[in-house]
Structure formats: C-alpha cells, structure tokens
Amino acid sequence: MIGFVSYLVFFLTVALILGIATLGLNLQWGGTGLFNAGIVGFYAIGAYTFAILTAPARPELLGNFELPWIVGLVGAMAAAALAALITGLATVRLRGDYLAVATFGIAVTIQLVATNFEALTGGTMGIASIPNPFRGLFAAPLANNFGYLAVVVVILAIAYVALERIARSPWGRVLKAIREDEVAAETLGKNTRSFRLQAFVIGSTLMGLAGALYASFIGFVSPFDFLPILTFQIWTMLIIGGSGNNRGAILGAIVVWGIWSAIGAASSKMLPEQLQIYGGAAQAMIIGLALVLVLLLRPRGLIGEQPVTSRHAA
Amino acid sequence: MIGQAIADGLLTGGILALGAIGYSLCAHMLKFANFAHAEMLTWGAYLAFAVVAFLPAGPAIGPFSFGWPLLVAIVVSCVGTGLIAVAADALVFSKLRKRRASSLTLVFASFGIALILRNLVLFVWGADAHYYSQELQISLEVLPNVRLMPDQVLVLVLTVALVVALHLFLKFSRIGVAMRSMAENPALSQVCGIDIAKVVRWTWMLSGALAAIAGVFAGLTVQIRPEMGFNMLLALFTAAILGGTGSLFGAVAGGLIVGLAESLSALVIPTGYKAAVPFGLLLIILYLRPQGLFSRSARV
Numbered sequence: 001m002i003g004f005v006s007y008l009v010f011f012l013t014v015a016l017i018l019g020i021a022t023l024g025l026n027l028q029w030g031g032t033g034l035f036n037a038g039i040v041g042f043y044a045i046g047a048y049t050f051a052i053l054t055a056p057a058r059p060e061l062l063g064n065f066e067l068p069w070i071v072g073l074v075g076a077m078a079a080a081a082l083a084a085l086i087t088g089l090a091t092v093r094l095r096g097d098y099l100a101v102a103t104f105g106i107a108v109t110i111q112l113v114a115t116n117f118e119a120l121t122g123g124t125m126g127i128a129s130i131p132n133p134f135r136g137l138f139a140a141p142l143a144n145n146f147g148y149l150a151v152v153v154v155i156l157a158i159a160y161v162a163l164e165r166i167a168r169s170p171w172g173r174v175l176k177a178i179r180e181d182e183v184a185a186e187t188l189g190k191n192t193r194s195f196r197l198q199a200f201v202i203g204s205t206l207m208g209l210a211g212a213l214y215a216s217f218i219g220f221v222s223p224f225d226f227l228p229i230l231t232f233q234i235w236t237m238l239i240i241g242g243s244g245n246n247r248g249a250i251l252g253a254i255v256v257w258g259i260w261s262a263i264g265a266a267s268s269k270m271l272p273e274q275l276q277i278y279g280g281a282a283q284a285m286i287i288g289l290a291l292v293l294v295l296l297l298r299p300r301g302l303i304g305e306q307p308v309t310s311r312h313a314a
Numbered sequence: 315m316i317g318q319a320i321a322d323g324l325l326t327g328g329i330l331a332l333g334a335i336g337y338s339l340c341a342h343m344l345k346f347a348n349f350a351h352a353e354m355l356t357w358g359a360y361l362a363f364a365v366v367a368f369l370p371a372g373p374a375i376g377p378f379s380f381g382w383p384l385l386v387a388i389v390v391s392c393v394g395t396g397l398i399a400v401a402a403d404a405l406v407f408s409k410l411r412k413r414r415a416s417s418l419t420l421v422f423a424s425f426g427i428a429l430i431l432r433n434l435v436l437f438v439w440g441a442d443a444h445y446y447s448q449e450l451q452i453s454l455e456v457l458p459n460v461r462l463m464p465d466q467v468l469v470l471v472l473t474v475a476l477v478v479a480l481h482l483f484l485k486f487s488r489i490g491v492a493m494r495s496m497a498e499n500p501a502l503s504q505v506c507g508i509d510i511a512k513v514v515r516w517t518w519m520l521s522g523a524l525a526a527i528a529g530v531f532a533g534l535t536v537q538i539r540p541e542m543g544f545n546m547l548l549a550l551f552t553a554a555i556l557g558g559t560g561s562l563f564g565a566v567a568g569g570l571i572v573g574l575a576e577s578l579s580a581l582v583i584p585t586g587y588k589a590a591v592p593f594g595l596l597l598i599i600l601y602l603r604p605q606g607l608f609s610r611s612a613r614v
Contacts, residue, residue: 035422291425
C-alpha cells in the first residue's frame, strides 16, 4: 500500500510538472496559434539554469552557485524567457511554420550545449545533488515527496488561475483574434507581432519553470533527460486533453503521462533485457499514432475549447 | 586541412541538397513544413539496405564498395519511399486539407507521422548501425592533400547529374509544368484542366524518391542508423529556407552552404557543436533575409 501511494505521489508530481509545461503550450498554441516544436529546449533551459544556480559547488564546474531555491526558479524562468525572445524576434514576422523550424532548432542546440559544454553542464555526467527544499526535511521520504507535490500543485494552481484570467481579459481576446484571423486583428489596430511575441515568451517561461521544478524534484539533470520525445509528449497532452482549454491541458497531462508510464512499466516487466528497446519504440509510436488519430477523428480533444465572452458583455 | 574540409563539406552539402530539394518541393506546393521528410531519408536508406540484404552479393563494381545490388536497391527504394510519402498524404494530409485545416495542423500531423515512421524503423531493423558493404576502400588523392573515397566521388557526380535532370524535368515535362503552375496558383491551374490530386501525388513521389537517394548516399558514405534522418532535419530545413523555398538551385546552394559551414566550423569550434551550426545560420537568415537568398519574392 505504501509502495502504491508513494508511486502515485511520484507519478502525480511528474504529471503535474508536465502539466505546467502543457499550460504554457496551451497559451502558445491553444490561445494564439503559435507552433512551438522545441518545448524540450525551453524545458531543458529551465532545468539546467536551475541546476547551475542552485546545485552545490564543484571545483570543476563554472556554475553551481548554491543560490536559494526560489532564486533558481526565477532564474530558470528568466533564462527560458530570454531564449524565447531571441527565437521569437527572428520569426515573429514570418509565417507560422518558421517558428516551428526555429524552435526545433533551439531544442537541438540546447541538447548539444548540454552534452558538450562540460564546464557548465557537466556534459554527459550531468549535474547532481540539485536541491529540493523537502529532501531530508522529514524522516519519511513519502512525507517529503508529499510536500513537494503540494508545492507543485500550488504553482500549477497559480499558473492555471493566472492563465484563466488573462484568457478572459482583453489581452487574451486579442490573442484569440490573432489565432482566428490575424489580418482582421491587425485591421482593428492591434500590434499582432507584439502580442504573438508576448504569448510566446510567457508560454516558454512556463516551460522553463516546469523544467526547473523537474530538476529540483529528481535532483539530477543530464542530457538524456531532455530528449526530443518530450516535445511530442507535451503536444499529445494538449491535443488529447483539448487545445484551447486549460483544464484540458492539465487533464491531458495526467492521462497521457499515465498511458506512457503504464506502457513503460509493462514493457520493463514483461520484456527481456535485449528487447527493452522495443518497449521504448512502442511508447513513441503510440504517442505519434495518438497525435495523428486525434487530429483526424476528434480535433477538439477530450474537453475542447469553451466559448468565452467578456464579463462586461451581457 | 582546409581543402579536405571543403571536400567533405561539398559531399555532405550534396546529400543535404537532395534532401532539401524534396522538402522544398513539397513545402512550396502544399505550403507547410513537413517534419516527416527526414524520416523519408531514413526509410530510403533502410529500404535499400533490405533489398541489398535480399539480393545475392555481387562483386564490387570498379573501385566502389558496392556491386549491382545496390543500384537495383536504389531504384526499389526510390519507388518504395515515394509510395510511403504518397500513403502518408492519402491517409493523413489530404484528409486534413479537405477539412481546410490550417497549415500548422498539417505541420503537427507531420510530427506524429515522423514519430511513427522513425520508431517503425527501430522495430524492424533494430537500433544498431548497418552498412551496405563491408568492403574496405582505398581513398584517392583527388587534389594535393584532399582525399576522397571513390564512393564519395560518385555521390558528388550523381548529385550534380540528378539536379540537372530534375531541372530539365520541372522545366519541360508536362507534369513538371503542371507542378510549377499549381505552386503558383492552385485554383487557376485547376481551371486550366490540371488534375490537382495527380500533381500532388507526383510531388510526394518525387520528394520521397529524392529523399531516398539522399538517404542511400548518406548511408553509403557514413552509416545507416534509425536516427540518421532526424539528425539531418535541422540542416535540411536550414538549407531549404536559405535557398528560398521552392527554388531548385536555391535548395542546392542552401545544401552546399550548410554542408560547407558545418565542415569548416570544425576548424574553429569543437566538433561537438557541429550540429548547431545550421541553427546559427537559420537565425541569421531569418533575421536578415527570411525569403531566402535566391527567392525573387520579397514576401514570406
């Protein structure tokens, strides 16, 4: 029983952290129609920045500044925002698929930097002992994990409420107008480039935040934690849950992470060592299949977008 | 040193060019970035590998590492890969187009297709590297201090020949003219009696076949791996955007520029960062000249 509960806590923590990234994507794609093909890049920037700022010093590493936990979180968000600003500025004037290509590029590049810039990132060895405010706080590890889960829930709730509010604000309505018809929005005098850039940066900041929370939870980062499949996972979470709906994003994160973990657990139990690789391939194929099928058969996802009207329009 | 880097860069560049032309054709005709295109390179390489493994091994031709089975394999693989591309369009993309889905929805579906295709390769052929032949080759000193394998020389020559043939095809053949007209104005082309569905099938076929050849060449000069196409994806995109989407010679120039930049970068930055070079180029081109170097139109 304890084993099951502690697994459930672990599972939910990761699922909800991914849910924060999915909320970020929902602002970009669901809210504004921006295609981010490099989610894992922003997630990794957040995780690594957090690790570099907060991990205990090691003589061979440039970073590891041992700064407080909260400074790490803020730093991670700032770094992800900066990366988003650079890619966003290059592509904001262009057709949507250029943003897709550029963000894909940033993910590839971050992976390379993480692997090769050993003095900063620890290379393939990664950075270990990343602080978690709850580690060792109570005697029972389960209590500590519960504590961290509570922190994640609170941060997720804050992000959810904030996103819900801005979706209903005039700002959020401009985003939706851009998604539906950019020319019309421009005709109404909206600076659509600036709005798109803002939505892109805020969404990516949430992805960086999610990465930082993940690094703190696991206590370790290495390039192998940030494989391109993560981008696909987050996309699938949003699409299955229901693009354009923040609750859908969170629900999708839990459902997809559940399916993913279940297949992973089943294949590691049932398949012999040399066939394990097929389990991983099957997981990825199912994600791909789910993406395509939902697009074809149920584009609105589990809970689709709800019509939103202004509070003032009655 | 620098001569060798240029020779290696031209070789990679030629392979990238073939991949980029196929991508660019589709992107120009159907107006979306196809993330699954890189998997066509992988499938092309593996299909050819399957054919080579199936046929009896013949003696190697002249100085090259392979015999006639690989030549048969390339043809089979071109058709097979083309059909995969056509099937992907029939099963997914065409249905989304019919629904008038936005071009980004298509980009998105291509993401999913890429994931399925790449992992299918893993299922069928495993994660290990494969080779078309175990023959060892003696490199030729083509210029002072520039050494190339005979296979590499052949790849370069064939790439040039293919590009010329493709140019003539697009310029003079009926289907080539139809493709160009559809890219310009689909509605008007339809009015003029062009069968749009047929042109789209041809575009996919051609794009898949070019990708297959690029994949075989990459497999021949490096090795065949499940992630070989995916690792080239960013370079392909960059080459196509650099050249200006839809421009044949632009894509070739883009491929060569990216190939050369990658291999010359090894002289100044650690080789681990080589794969980031296309991204640097991409950001520069998007800031300065997003329509590409060789595109006439100023709008994107």
